[in-house]
Amino acid sequence: MPVIRQLAPTLGAFTLAAGALILGAGSAHATPTATPSAPAAVSASCSQSYLPLPDPVCQPGAYNPDVTQSTIGSTICVSGWTSTVRPPTSYTNPLKVQQIAAYGYSDTSTADYEEDHLVPLELGGAPRDPKNLWPEPRYNTGGKTAGNKDTVENKLKVAVCNGQVPLDAARAAIAADWTTALAAVGLN
Numbered sequence: 001m002p003v004i005r006q007l008a009p010t011l012g013a014f015t016l017a018a019g020a021l022i023l024g025a026g027s028a029h030a031t032p033t034a035t036p037s038a039p040a041a042v043s044a045s046c047s048q049s050y051l052p053l054p055d056p057v058c059q060p061g062a063y064n065p066d067v068t069q070s071t072i073g074s075t076i077c078v079s080g081w082t083s084t085v086r087p088p089t090s091y092t093n094p095l096k097v098q099q100i101a102a103y104g105y106s107d108t109s110t111a112d113y114e115e116d117h118l119v120p121l122e123l124g125g126a127p128r129d130p131k132n133l134w135p136e137p138r139y140n141t142g143g144k145t146a147g148n149k150d151t152v153e154n155k156l157k158v159a160v161c162n163g164q165v166p167l168d169a170a171r172a173a174i175a176a177d178w179t180t181a182l183a184a185v186g187l188n
Contacts, residue, residue: 046103046134052149053177054134058102059118061175062132067124069167075124077161082121087128099135112138114146119175122157124167149178159187 046058064085067075075081092115099115100108113135119125126132138146156174159165165185173181182188 046099048103048105051137052179054118054136055103058099058131059134060131061118061171062126062129063119063171064121064124064126067167072124072160072167076122076157085121085127091128092133095130095133096135099130099133103135105135105137107137110135114138116146116149118178119171120153120157122153123160123171123174125171152178152181155182155187156185159185 046055048055050056093110096110096113096115100110100113105113115133116136117125117127117132118134119132121127136146136149152174156165156170160167160170165187169185170181173184176184
């Protein structure tokens with residue numbers, strides 16, 4: 001019995017740590033949390049060295065499970081559909097503040113960042129998953145801007161809805177590097 005009493009605190013700590021690892025683990029398709037919290041939303045320091053892309057460790061992208069190749073006709077290809085899933089600013093603004101800090105941006109004015117979906121809503125990106133949302137500087141290094149990314153997103157959506165590009169190919173290309181996504185799927 002003395003051995004069990006000595007091991008009980010260690011086993012309890014191990015069980016809590018294992019549970020935390022299991023809860024913290026997830027896939028790009030994980031169900032998003034209801035509200036962002038500092039430890040859950042951003043668990044690590046994020047690097048600016050990937051700009052104009054997000055740090056892939058912090059924001060690898062995530063998909064909305066309701067959007068598939070077979071559902072695009074009733075989801076992303078319907079005019080106005082993204083407004084039905086877009087998270088409110090009451091959700092994205094606090095997340096933006098947390099993520100600006102995690103990226104260590106010297107400019108902390110939230111107006112200078114777009115809380116952007118790496119995999120855009122118009123391609124079935126997860127609306128509320130912090131793995132898919134990041135504080136994209138409105139004016140990035142090398143002349144790349146949030147507006148440039150929006151143009152790429154729109155072209156990819158049109159190509160997906162016209163049957164020129166499969167949904168999964170468009171998602172993978174934009175998640176990997178939005179600056180080369182059009183070329184990656186064979187669009188100019």
